[in-house]
Amino acid sequence: MDQPPPDVAALDESDPLAAQRAKFSLPDGIVYLDGNSLGALPVAAMERVARVVRREWGEGLIRSWNAHDWIGLPGRVGAKIAGLIGAGPGEVVAADSTSVNLFKLIAAAMALRPGRSEIVGELGNFPTDLYMIEGASWFSAGRHRLRGCAAADLVAAIDDQTALVVLSQVHYKTGAVWDMASVTLAAHAAGALVLWDLSHSAGALAVDLNASDADLAVGCGYKFLNGGPGAPAFLYVASRHQEQARTPLSGWMGHARPFDFTDSYEAGEGVRRFLCGTPGIIGMSALDAALDVMLAVDIAAIQHKGRALGDLFIALVEQRCAGFGLELACPRDASRRGSQVSFRHPHGYEIMQALVDAGVIGDFRAPDILRFGFAPLYIRYEDVWRAVATLRDILVTGAWRAPDYAVRRAVT
Amino acid sequence: MDQPPPDVAALDESDPLAAQRAKFSLPDGIVYLDGNSLGALPVAAMERVARVVRREWGEGLIRSWNAHDWIGLPGRVGAKIAGLIGAGPGEVVAADSTSVNLFKLIAAAMALRPGRSEIVGELGNFPTDLYMIEGASWFSAGRHRLRGCAAADLVAAIDDQTALVVLSQVHYKTGAVWDMASVTLAAHAAGALVLWDLSHSAGALAVDLNASDADLAVGCGYKFLNGGPGAPAFLYVASRHQEQARTPLSGWMGHARPFDFTDSYEAGEGVRRFLCGTPGIIGMSALDAALDVMLAVDIAAIQHKGRALGDLFIALVEQRCAGFGLELACPRDASRRGSQVSFRHPHGYEIMQALVDAGVIGDFRAPDILRFGFAPLYIRYEDVWRAVATLRDILVTGAWRAPDYAVRRAVT
Numbered sequence: 001m002d003q004p005p006p007d008v009a010a011l012d013e014s015d016p017l018a019a020q021r022a023k024f025s026l027p028d029g030i031v032y033l034d035g036n037s038l039g040a041l042p043v044a045a046m047e048r049v050a051r052v053v054r055r056e057w058g059e060g061l062i063r064s065w066n067a068h069d070w071i072g073l074p075g076r077v078g079a080k081i082a083g084l085i086g087a088g089p090g091e092v093v094a095a096d097s098t099s100v101n102l103f104k105l106i107a108a109a110m111a112l113r114p115g116r117s118e119i120v121g122e123l124g125n126f127p128t129d130l131y132m133i134e135g136a137s138w139f140s141a142g143r144h145r146l147r148g149c150a151a152a153d154l155v156a157a158i159d160d161q162t163a164l165v166v167l168s169q170v171h172y173k174t175g176a177v178w179d180m181a182s183v184t185l186a187a188h189a190a191g192a193l194v195l196w197d198l199s200h201s202a203g204a205l206a207v208d209l210n211a212s213d214a215d216l217a218v219g220c221g222y223k224f225l226n227g228g229p230g231a232p233a234f235l236y237v238a239s240r241h242q243e244q245a246r247t248p249l250s251g252w253m254g255h256a257r258p259f260d261f262t263d264s265y266e267a268g269e270g271v272r273r274f275l276c277g278t279p280g281i282i283g284m285s286a287l288d289a290a291l292d293v294m295l296a297v298d299i300a301a302i303q304h305k306g307r308a309l310g311d312l313f314i315a316l317v318e319q320r321c322a323g324f325g326l327e328l329a330c331p332r333d334a335s336r337r338g339s340q341v342s343f344r345h346p347h348g349y350e351i352m353q354a355l356v357d358a359g360v361i362g363d364f365r366a367p368d369i370l371r372f373g374f375a376p377l378y379i380r381y382e383d384v385w386r387a388v389a390t391l392r393d394i395l396v397t398g399a400w401r402a403p404d405y406a407v408r409r410a411v412t
Numbered sequence: 413m414d415q416p417p418p419d420v421a422a423l424d425e426s427d428p429l430a431a432q433r434a435k436f437s438l439p440d441g442i443v444y445l446d447g448n449s450l451g452a453l454p455v456a457a458m459e460r461v462a463r464v465v466r467r468e469w470g471e472g473l474i475r476s477w478n479a480h481d482w483i484g485l486p487g488r489v490g491a492k493i494a495g496l497i498g499a500g501p502g503e504v505v506a507a508d509s510t511s512v513n514l515f516k517l518i519a520a521a522m523a524l525r526p527g528r529s530e531i532v533g534e535l536g537n538f539p540t541d542l543y544m545i546e547g548a549s550w551f552s553a554g555r556h557r558l559r560g561c562a563a564a565d566l567v568a569a570i571d572d573q574t575a576l577v578v579l580s581q582v583h584y585k586t587g588a589v590w591d592m593a594s595v596t597l598a599a600h601a602a603g604a605l606v607l608w609d610l611s612h613s614a615g616a617l618a619v620d621l622n623a624s625d626a627d628l629a630v631g632c633g634y635k636f637l638n639g640g641p642g643a644p645a646f647l648y649v650a651s652r653h654q655e656q657a658r659t660p661l662s663g664w665m666g667h668a669r670p671f672d673f674t675d676s677y678e679a680g681e682g683v684r685r686f687l688c689g690t691p692g693i694i695g696m697s698a699l700d701a702a703l704d705v706m707l708a709v710d711i712a713a714i715q716h717k718g719r720a721l722g723d724l725f726i727a728l729v730e731q732r733c734a735g736f737g738l739e740l741a742c743p744r745d746a747s748r749r750g751s752q753v754s755f756r757h758p759h760g761y762e763i764m765q766a767l768v769d770a771g772v773i774g775d776f777r778a779p780d781i782l783r784f785g786f787a788p789l790y791i792r793y794e795d796v797w798r799a800v801a802t803l804r805d806i807l808v809t810g811a812w813r814a815p816d817y818a819v820r821r822a823v824t
Binding site: 030032049058096228232263279 | 643
């Protein structure tokens with residue numbers, strides 16, 4: 001493939017984050033634009049996992065719960081994440097999955113707003129948020145019902161029956177960003193709480209929960225935080241809610257004195273009460289090491305570069321792939337977009353398959369979305385240029401029309 | 413230290429499981445009698461984790477969900493566990509923590525027995541079971557209440573108001589074993605379901621869920637299954653209950669078609685519906701590799717050796733440590749005991765600290781229990797002899813009276 005033109009090369013040369021790429025173990029010959037689905041492997045995470053397995057588990061055995069402070073890991077990892085999302089260190093813990101943490105905080109919010117009957121969620125956004133509202137509603141015998149709203153109608157639907165609004169800050173498919181401060185303000189004006197799902201924003205955007213007066217949040221450890229496949233998730237409870245907030249997932253790790261083994265549950269101090277079972281130490285250690293890489297740079301610089309990468313991608317696609325039926329499917333204004341770009345194409349599935357086979361990894365999301373994520377710590381401007389050159393090549397040659405791709409789509 | 417006498421050495425020489433020990437990475441100079449709390453490191457798990465991190469995550473990236481069948485891992489691991497606990501392969505999945513899985517199945521049982529008001533649990537057993545009942549009871553607005561019973565009164569308490577009985581098959585402190593078949597029979601006679609917590613039995617006892625007509629079960633991946641610190645747990649739902657059973661933790665991985673991303677939840681086929689969020693692949697891979705070690709031998713042989721190790725330990729303690737105030741705190745009959753032995757001593761804390769410092773690792777459980785676990789895959793009869801020799805030495809010399817131990821106890 002051709003070399004990128006000098007103006008693109010110049011962007012990499014002046015990139016203040018350029019040195020971060022060397023901290024990741026990346027496969028040769030691949031342009032990886034799917035770090036918003038599974039972040040790449042930090043070298044430090046690989047080393048940390050090897051040490052945790054061989055030394056802490058193998059040699060330390062049970063003693064490592066204290067000797068290596070495994071018991072404090074959910075809080076330590078939580079405090080690191082807090083620094084990326086504008087939260088206080090005592091407001092975040094790493095635990096469980098995003099879905100399980102959604103349930104904990106949906107249930108907590110229901111109990112904090114008992115006189116209200118509805119939980120507002122966004123139709124068409126990542127569905128586990130809606131599913132967990134459904135589950136909580138069902139199990140509480142319908143005390144609170146899900147009110148699913150299209151994005152355009154959602155804020156207007158918040159009223160005096162709304163206990164909670166559950167929103168993914170960045171839309172998984174379109175990358176559209178909710179204005180956290182203004183939605184939170186509107187919800188509070190109606191007496192409702194807001195639970196923000198930061199799965200596609202933590203580690204990519206300069207989220208500021210405290211400045212937005214946020215109540216509750218959850219997020220994912222394996223996307224932009226690079227914690228590894230199925231990494232532990234996190235949850236945030238604003239200090240002002242912690243004493244009243246309660247979770248039905250009242251497991252022993254959230255007990256005030258877990259090692260007293262008393263018969264009755266007593267919620268632990270602060271956000272610790274939202275721990276449940278024993279944390280997965282190997283996976284959480286990988287996330288811990290990955291966070292150190294991210295915390296070595298400024299989240300504002302990460303957000304800035306993510307926007308610039310996305311802007312360059314849009315500009316190059318529109319210049320070099322014009323006339324092939326691609327239609328922008330995300331906000332053009334980078335400040336209203338997550339660190340991802342989406343284009344719509346009727347043959348999006350086949351085009352993405354051809355891209356992956358050509359070494360450019362993005363995602364297809366039904367029915368017609370090609371999604372490209374830009375993880376600013378390891379994606380270069382050069383990679384953006386190469387991805388678009390490959391896309392152009394596939395469109396010009398019609399490589400995506402190979403019968404194999406249509407067959408794959410049919411069996412998917 | 414002296415060498416073990418010939419009769420003890422002979423037991424190791426004729427042990428059909430003797431070769432298994434080499435499959436574990438064990439620290440030199442340690443007798444590890446705490447595999448019932450955190451199992452030792454299988455060499456294969458260490459190798460597998462390294463490969464998953466470097467190759468599957470680092471090189472395969474998002475493609476590994478299919479290329480390395482990460483998506484099928486919870487079911488594959490579940491099917492392996494099923495083979496150890498007398499379940500069918502489609503009745504078990506690996507997922508989340510024991511506590512979270514308890515909640516899923518407690519909630520499912522409440523919905524399966526809606527006209528009944530009580531959930532019976534055992535006082536004094538590992539408390540997360542009781543805590544999760546409390547949490548489910550609270551969140552369901554008290555539709556079902558916890559009825560906590562002492563072991564001696566428990567079966568008699570099961571009546572026509574009992575929806576569910578939640579029991580740990582092996583008591584974490586005393587090692588006492590419930591008779592699964594007879595308790596299940598009694599519960600069914602009253603129209604109730606039983607949820608068995610197999611945390612201290614899976615991988616140590618020849619559990620037979622199907623033969624016991626069991627309804628529901630959960631268990632731990634990091635004790636006798638050797639899956640690593642905080643390894644994923646598992647859950648079992650008998651085939652006959654699967655179509656009716658529902659969980660409020662209705663996350664996207666349990667959806668019938670998770671990658672359709674539809675707005676409404678639809679429970680997946682069979683036990684898969686009890687998945688919730690994205691599984692932790694690194695930790696679950698360690699468990700998967702650890703299970704292969706265990707499945708290479710017969711669980712009946714594991715149970716047999718566990719009982720023999722425990723019997724030898726009791727006999728040696730009673731011979732060699734007589735007169736020092738140790739009192740047996742577990743069933744003497746090995747068939748009524750898990751793969752662990754407990755002794756009571758008023759200075760149990762200090763004695764266990766001295767043992768650990770001398771390289772014999774067991775557990776102290778308040779107020780006065782010294783607990784020793786025997787993992788038959790890697791514990792030798794020789795280790796039992798060495799542990800008792802060390803215990804005798806500590807008692808004879810009074811090493812446990814060192815002021816430091818009393819200080820440690822005071823600050824615990």
